[in-house]
Amino acid sequence: MNVSDAVDTRMSCRAFTDQPVDGAVVRRLLEKASRAPSGGNVQPWRIYALTGQPLQGLVDKIDAGIRTNPMGTPTEYDIYPKGLTAPYRDYRYKVGEDMYGLLGIPREDKVARLGQLAQNFKFFGAPVGLFMYLDRQMGPPQWSDAGMFLQTIMLLAREEGLHTCAQEAWAMWYPEVAAHVGAPDNEILFCGMALGYKDENAPINQLSAERASVDDFTTFQGF
Numbered sequence: 001m002n003v004s005d006a007v008d009t010r011m012s013c014r015a016f017t018d019q020p021v022d023g024a025v026v027r028r029l030l031e032k033a034s035r036a037p038s039g040g041n042v043q044p045w046r047i048y049a050l051t052g053q054p055l056q057g058l059v060d061k062i063d064a065g066i067r068t069n070p071m072g073t074p075t076e077y078d079i080y081p082k083g084l085t086a087p088y089r090d091y092r093y094k095v096g097e098d099m100y101g102l103l104g105i106p107r108e109d110k111v112a113r114l115g116q117l118a119q120n121f122k123f124f125g126a127p128v129g130l131f132m133y134l135d136r137q138m139g140p141p142q143w144s145d146a147g148m149f150l151q152t153i154m155l156l157a158r159e160e161g162l163h164t165c166a167q168e169a170w171a172m173w174y175p176e177v178a179a180h181v182g183a184p185d186n187e188i189l190f191c192g193m194a195l196g197y198k199d200e201n202a203p204i205n206q207l208s209a210e211r212a213s214v215d216d217f218t219t220f221q222g223f
C-alpha cells in the first residue's frame with residue numbers, strides 16, 4: 001500500500017467487527033508511529049492501549065455512568081471553539097447531518113442521537129482502544145505534534161488492514177478514563193482511538209465526509 005492509498009482509504013470507522021487485533025500488531029503500529037515528527041523531538045504523546053478485560057471494564061463503567069449522566073463531565077478543554085464561526089461551523093454541521101441521515105435519525109430524535117454518541121464509549125465495537133494523553137505543561141505546538149502521531153497511527157493501520165476512529169468524545173469521561181488507566185494528574189486526556197477491523201456492512205461506515213476545495217483553504221502566492 002502506498003501513502004496515497006493509505007490516505008484515501010483512511011476514514012473514521014464507526015462500526016467494527018469483533019475480530020481481535022494481535023498485541024504484536026498494536027506494538028508495531030506504535031513503534032512505527034513514534035517516527036512521527038515533533039518540534040524539538042519532544043515526543044509529547046503518552047499512550048494507554050487497552051484490549052480484553054481492561055477495555056471491557058472501562059466500557060462497562062461508562063455504560064453505567066451514562067444511565068444517570070448521559071453527557072459525562074464538562075470537558076477539560078473545548079472540543080470545538082465556543083461560538084465556532086462559518087465556514088467551520090457549517091462543515092461540522094454538514095458531517096453530523098450526513099451521519100445521522102445515513103442512520104435515519106432525525107434532528108429532533110435526541111434519544112437516538114445520544115444513543116449514537118454512546119457508541120463512542122464502546123469504541124464502536126473495536127477490540128482495541130487507545131488513549132492519547134499529554135503532559136499538562138504542553139501547549140498548542142505539542143498538541144499539534146500529538147495530532148501527527150495520531151495520523152501516523154491511522155495511516156499505518158491501513159497498511160495492516162485495520163481501521164481507526166479518533167475520538168475526542170472520550171474527553172467527556174476524562175475522570176473515569178484517568179482513574180481506569182491510571183493516568184497521573186499531570187497528564188491531560190486529548191482523545192481516544194478505536195482500532196480494529198471495519199464492519200463493511202454497517203451503514204454508518206458508508207459515510208464519506210466532504211472536504212472543502214484546495215482554493216477554499218489555500219492562498220497561492222507566486223505560483
Ligand SMILES: Cc1cc2nc3c(=O)[nH]c(=O)nc-3n(C[C@H](O)[C@H](O)[C@H](O)COP(=O)(O)O)c2cc1C
Binds near residue numbers: 120191
Ligand atoms: C482528533 C479527532 C477527534 C475526533 N473525535 C471523534 C469522536 O469523538 N467521535 C467520532 O465519531 N468522530 C470523531 N472524529 C472523526 C471526525 O469526525 C472525522 O475525522 C471527520 O468528520 C472527517 O471524516 P473522516 O475521518 O471519515 O475523513 C475525530 C477526528 C479527530 C481528528
